[in-house]
Amino acid sequence: xxxxxxxxxxxxxxxxxxxxxxxxxxxxxxxxxxxxxxxxxxxxxxxxxxxxxxxxxxxxxxxxxxxxxxxxxxxxxxxxxxxxxxxxxxxxxxxxxxxxxxxxxxxxxxxxxxxxxxxxxxxxxxxxxxxxxxxxxxxxxxxxxxxxxxxxxxxxxxxxxxxxx
Numbered sequence: 001x002x003x004x005x006x007x008x009x010x011x012x013x014x015x016x017x018x019x020x021x022x023x024x025x026x027x028x029x030x031x032x033x034x035x036x037x038x039x040x041x042x043x044x045x046x047x048x049x050x051x052x053x054x055x056x057x058x059x060x061x062x063x064x065x066x067x068x069x070x071x072x073x074x075x076x077x078x079x080x081x082x083x084x085x086x087x088x089x090x091x092x093x094x095x096x097x098x099x100x101x102x103x104x105x106x107x108x109x110x111x112x113x114x115x116x117x118x119x120x121x122x123x124x125x126x127x128x129x130x131x132x133x134x135x136x137x138x139x140x141x142x143x144x145x146x147x148x149x150x151x152x153x154x155x156x157x158x159x160x161x162x163x164x165x
């Protein structure tokens with residue numbers, strides 16, 4: 001129960017819908033309780049997040065067609081310079097920070113799930129590369145590669161959103 005917020009956070013970013021995320025977390029918790037005897041110690045948070053991730057992809061196969069598939073090429077995520085101006089501690093700065101958070105959330109929603117999940121696990125849940133590899137059941141090198149690509153996609157998406165404004 002201690003890691004329920006992290007479980008919901010991951011499910012919400014993957015599903016991008018509150019109700020769907022709640023369904024995924026509920027099913028994941030049922031699975032975790034059912035298979036708790038198979039947990040042999042270690043990082044309980046990573047274990048639960050792996051169950052949430054796997055539950056989401058199972059749920060996705062049953063409920064929706066995979067709608068977001070982006071082919072990755074070097075041209076897709078060309079390096080982008082994106083500088084944020086900083087101001088003193090003022091109301092204006094606080095408003096800018098809130099706007100920035102909303103902008104980053106919208107950009108995060110636009111990138112494909114395989115990249116979104118590594119960003120969420122690393123930057124929002126502060127998990128190590130090794131823990132992410134365990135959760136996503138991918139090699140450590142793939143975690144680093146996806147994280148690098150995810151960051152580039154985020155920057156590209158932020159740049160595109162800035163141009164749309």
